[in-house]
Amino acid sequence: xxQLNQSPQSMFIQEGEDVSMNCTSSSIFNTxxxxxxxxxxxxxxxxxxxxxxxxxxxxxxxxQFGITRKDSFLNISASIPSDVGIYFCAGQLDPGxxxxxxxxxxxxxxx
Amino acid sequence: xxxxxxxxxxxxxxxxxxxxxxxxSQSGHNTVSWYQQALGQGPQFIFQYYxxxxxxxxxxxxxxxxxxxxxxxxxxxxxxxxxxxxxxxxCASGVLAGKETQYFGPGxxxxxx
Numbered sequence: 097x098x099q100l101n102q103s104p105q106s107m108f109i110q111e112g113e114d115v116s117m118n119c120t121s122s123s124i125f126n127t128x129x130x131x132x133x134x135x136x137x138x139x140x141x142x143x144x145x146x147x148x149x150x151x152x153x154x155x156x157x158x159x160q161f162g163i164t165r166k167d168s169f170l171n172i173s174a175s176i177p178s179d180v181g182i183y184f185c186a187g188q189l190d191p192g193x194x195x196x197x198x199x200x201x202x203x204x205x206x207x
Numbered sequence: 208x209x210x211x212x213x214x215x216x217x218x219x220x221x222x223x224x225x226x227x228x229x230x231x232s233q234s235g236h237n238t239v240s241w242y243q244q245a246l247g248q249g250p251q252f253i254f255q256y257y258x259x260x261x262x263x264x265x266x267x268x269x270x271x272x273x274x275x276x277x278x279x280x281x282x283x284x285x286x287x288x289x290x291x292x293x294x295x296x297x298c299a300s301g302v303l304a305g306k307e308t309q310y311f312g313p314g315x316x317x318x319x320x
Contacts, residue, residue, distance in 0.1 A: 097265070097266060100249075127306070127307060129308060129309065131311075136295075136314075136316070137313055137314065138211075138213075138297050138299075138311035138312050138313045138314045139250070139297070139311045140311070141308060141309070141310060141311075144306065144308050146306050184249050184250070186309070188307065191305075191307060192262070192263075192303055192307075193263065194240070194252040194255060194263050194265060195240075195252065195309060196252070197242075197249035197250045197251070197252075198249055199248070199249055200248075200249050
């Protein structure tokens with residue numbers, strides 16, 4: 097199966113700071129999705145990306161589809177305590193195929 | 208709130224038993240996918256159903272099987288449970304057309320003793 101590597105694995109930041117994380121693969125992907133998961137709950141879709149170079153925002157979150165199509169990036173501006181959770185990327189090689197999930201980035205926001 | 212529901216929320220079984228997990232998709236969606244998420248890991252794709260047929264399968268043995276019903280509800284069945292089957296089982300619904308996304312339910316936590 098495909099391996100999606102997320103970095104960093106974990107982050108501890110002060111409230112108000114900006115956050116950057118990324119997801120990389122050795123394969124070219126057609127679609128990138130970003131999710132946030134709280135403990136014991138299902139992942140919540142944050143942003144969907146469908147085109148190389150695409151930059152999409154959702155409030156304080158901004159994600160980009162890498163131009164090589166092998167990576168994607170998620171930025172969170174002015175972090176707040178409710179941003180705490182695990183962020184997953186998910187990639188799809190071709191339409192109709194399965195989504196592969198990354199290893200996750202755990203975010204802790206210190207008030 | 209995604210509109211995807213799962214039942215039960217928690218389940219305890221013993222090794223060798225069989226289990227059925229249920230999912231109700233979001234209205235208007237025509238695919239349902241099932242994932243297994245072990246503690247500390249990302250979701251792993253089990254299989255997807257589209258129009259009541261299996262439409263892709265991950266690296267899981269045949270004792271993992273599923274059904275999708277005309278009303279787009281779905282079941283995941285696992286036979287001969289093993290200790291390593293203990294995980295959060297997630298279903299996700301979506302639309303197989305154009306720009307695909309997947310919306311997850313809250314999951315079923317399965318513990319195999």
